[in-house]
Amino acid sequence: MDKLGSLRAFVKVVESGSFAEAGRQLRLSRSAISKYIGELETSLGVQLIVRTTRHASPTEAGQRYFERAASILAELDAADQAVSQSQSAPRGILRVNAPMSFGTMRLGPVVADFMARYPELQLQIVLSDDLLDPVQDGFDVTLRIAELESSSLVARRIMPVERIVCAAPSYFERHGKPQVPDDLRRHTSLTYGFLLTGNQWKLSGADGDHWIQPAWSLCVNNAEVLRDVAIKGQGIALIPRFIAADALASGALAAILPDYTAPPLALYAIYPPTRHLSVKVRLFIDFLVERFGKDAG
């Protein structure tokens, strides 16, 4: 039995004086009201309503129960209101800019779940590898994978993004496998544009930092393209592990120089430095932290 539905029906019957009118106000049929009241009476073992023609009135027990039930329903509504408004169900449009690769590979399922949780929200997502200004370009939040940096923009770190040096086994068979960072100078690199390291790779290990200017043959601002070209044996790429994950698992790519790491990147949410972050932006960012914070980059 839908106990809450029964209580609402009962309270409305007592308030309105009839099943039919209660049904009209609750948008339920007379038979539904009748069943609710009947089941409530059965479960309590008490008659609550005296049915006379064209009128329904509470019994003495019914009147006492009505007072308590009405109070309980009001308290429940108040509790719901209070908790909803403490974090009022966000509505409106949330505009998000995210990097292409991350957007296509990782953002979809998370956004789907976010939408399920906050059905009143509408999301506009632009996948672009251009670093868009969230203020000037009209986004609520911009997701970026970047190195740790201090910036005038306000950012929240979502998750670390590990990068690896990798190439296809066929490349290593033809060109040999670099053993130390300096070996990379004699190899073809597939380079990401727009990163601060530009065409110079920094790799750090127990023996300190290495700055390498590899012989780059490709510079592109999309790591998926770099991955795909690397898979075809055209060079060595330095790309986020999450982009290479499937290729690594299948053997299409192999990582090298495991004792060296590139400067850590992270996924950041960048948002306008307003005094109060809007609720929907905060919820979205919190949601990303919750979902991606547990992921191993």
Added chain:
Amino acid sequence: MDKLGSLRAFVKVVESGSFAEAGRQLRLSRSAISKYIGELETSLGVQLIVRTTRHASPTEAGQRYFERAASILAELDAADQAVSQSQSAPRGILRVNAPMSFGTMRLGPVVADFMARYPELQLQIVLSDDLLDPVQDGFDVTLRIAELESSSLVARRIMPVERIVCAAPSYFERHGKPQVPDDLRRHTSLTYGFLLTGNQWKLSGADGDHWIQPAWSLCVNNAEVLRDVAIKGQGIALIPRFIAADALASGALAAILPDYTAPPLALYAIYPPTRHLSVKVRLFIDFLVERFGKDAG
């Protein structure tokens, strides 16, 4: 959504610290609890529970909501109790006939609770495996475990009763374990009298229905006796699971032929086909449905 169910699930999760434990206490599956909490959060537009591995704890909003929800649930129970008890309780004598095994094993605690709720009632219970006519023999209600059937008697289905084929491990050690229903022909069966299947067992599986006339050495109209004889290794029994439950748990009995099922039985309440079922009978039957309806037969 069953809002009250969600509230109970939520309160129990906060109290117990986990979805799994809340499920155990509420006799619901983990996925049911997960759905309830998820729907509650969606409907309120608020995250109430932080899920970490092996632990669930309330968010700040969730803690506040928990306090109000727990209070509301307590008030509702109190209101129900107050109105149930205020009613001039049903009085008089309720005469019940029930099967011996079910009566001795399952009915006592339920009857005790029923009597607590309706202290003005007096119950006369006759445990008998004879199928007594509720009109002729003066009972208000007769409980029977039987196969689904059409009958001129009016009946209300209380709960399903699953049967299993089982014997003591010592029996299997001496005689081998049947792998398919037909193997039962070469085994000693302990047979229940009075059932429609009589001395012929019907077992159904993916390969169709099997009618087996096992070599019976005992035919008795009491499944407890069958269980006890089976425990002593004297044969294979086809008996209700609730009767065998303790022996199965302790290892005194082992079930076989899990891919096959006997025709489903159910516990029925049979009552006179009068126009208005008396209040006390209706309350008793509803009470049984409430208590046994959720049990796994």
Added chain:
DNA sequence: GTCTCTGTCTACGATTTGGCGACAATGACG
């Protein structure tokens, strides 16, 4: 590294919800 328990998710059968329409009862009205 393996095991066990967790929470999520999907598919699906069981159960409940809720409306339709028939019915009997009865007050309003002419």
Added chain:
DNA sequence: CGTCATTGTCGCCAAATCGTAGACAGAGAC
């Protein structure tokens, strides 16, 4: 007094929801 309109109940049935089983991935315990 007869008729009409509205009421509440009930059986039937389609739609919706409940709740589980089982698969899965994550992670703490050992």
